[in-house]
Amino acid sequence: MTAGNPSVEDTTAWAAEPMSRDKVVHAALSVIDRDGLGALNMRRLATELDVTGGLLYHYVDNKADILQSVAALVLGEVKVPQDSGSWRQWAIELTTSFREAFVRHPNVLPLMMDGLPRRLSTRLYSRTAQVLVDGGVPRERVSTLMEGLEAIAIGHAVYSSAALRGSAPDFGERQQKFSPLHDALSAVDMTADQRFQACITALLDGFVPPERGSERKEGT
Structure with a gap:
């Protein structure tokens, strides 16, 4: 199954799978993606799977267990970059992959607001810390930089999903009344992805200016 926006074929194949914990978690993600986090409860999930509510407890402990597993499923979509030797590029690619996973599943974002990614992806965060240290980031700044990348x-x-729904701030004609704002908005010549990566690059360079930061040796 392709999480987030499954095709008809994917959905049919998933529905035909025998009952399992994995099937329950994927069904929960499907409900959340389609109808929001608040729509998920054990009764709704049982209906989605066409089973009795009691059967679900053979595979999951409770709703909290399901939500944590859903978060882990989304985080599992994050692709760990290949080691190209450039710690900055590695960090940019990883953070971009995080953002892409969250954009695919915007209704899961509230689960990510309390440090859950760090608790569920300890190995990945440890790897990231090592990459940053090897790249020349002072150890005392590594956790702050990682927090900044996660926040971005x-x-x-969040902003991208709001824009897709048409609920992001739109200055419209009002920007004409504020010349600096109008000029700044008119001067934008980057896509959303390019602006995102520019923000990441600025954060990385703020912690370790390029002329001072050493690049990791390939294979480190």
Whole structure:
């Protein structure tokens, strides 16, 4: 099954799978993607799977267990970059992949607001810390930089999903009354993805200016 926006074929194949914890979690993500986090409860999930509510407890403990597993499923979509030797490029690609996973599943974003990614992806975060240290980021700044990268990924995904729904701030004709704002908006010549990566690059360069930061040796 392709999480987030499954095709008819994917949905049919998923529905035909025997009952399992994995099937329950994927069904929960499908409900959340389609109808929002608040729509998920055990009764709704049982209806989605066409089973009795009691059967679900053979595979999951409770709703909290399901939500944590849903978050882990979304985080599992994050692609760990290949080691190209450039720690900055590695960090940019990883953070971009985080953002893409969140954009695919915007209704899951509230689950990511309390440090859940760090608790569920300890190995990945440990790897990221090592990459940053090897790249020349002072150890005392590594956790702050990682927090900043995570915040940019989550925040930009929130804004992107709002824009897709048409609920993001739109200055419209009002921008004409404020010349500096109008000029700044008119001067934008980057796509949303390019602006996102520019923000990441600025954050990385703020912690370790390019002329001072050493690049990791390939294979480190």
